[in-house]
Amino acid sequence: MPTNKPITLRLDPKLTKDLDKLAESTQRSRSFLLTEAVKEYVSVNQWQIEKIQRAIEAADRGEFVSDEEIDRIAKKSRRRAG
Secondary structure, X not given: OOOOOOOOXXXXXXXXXXXXXXXXXXXXXXXXXXXXXXXXXXHHHHHHHHHHHHHXXXXXXXXXXXXXXXXXXXXXHHHHHO
């Protein structure tokens, strides 16, 4: 059975105070809130890095969007914006 590994984290006193207020108002522990925050941060960054790596691999294979396709997308965006 996996066990959680303790980790030390140093936070600015203001951030710690805000974390404590959030913990109290949500009836959650600091540990729970920090674990959730780290999970979310790791998930988002893993997703981003994965997308970037796939894009680099596609570029290395010569898979690019044509100039015409970029123009079409840009025109569509301008119509939506204005």
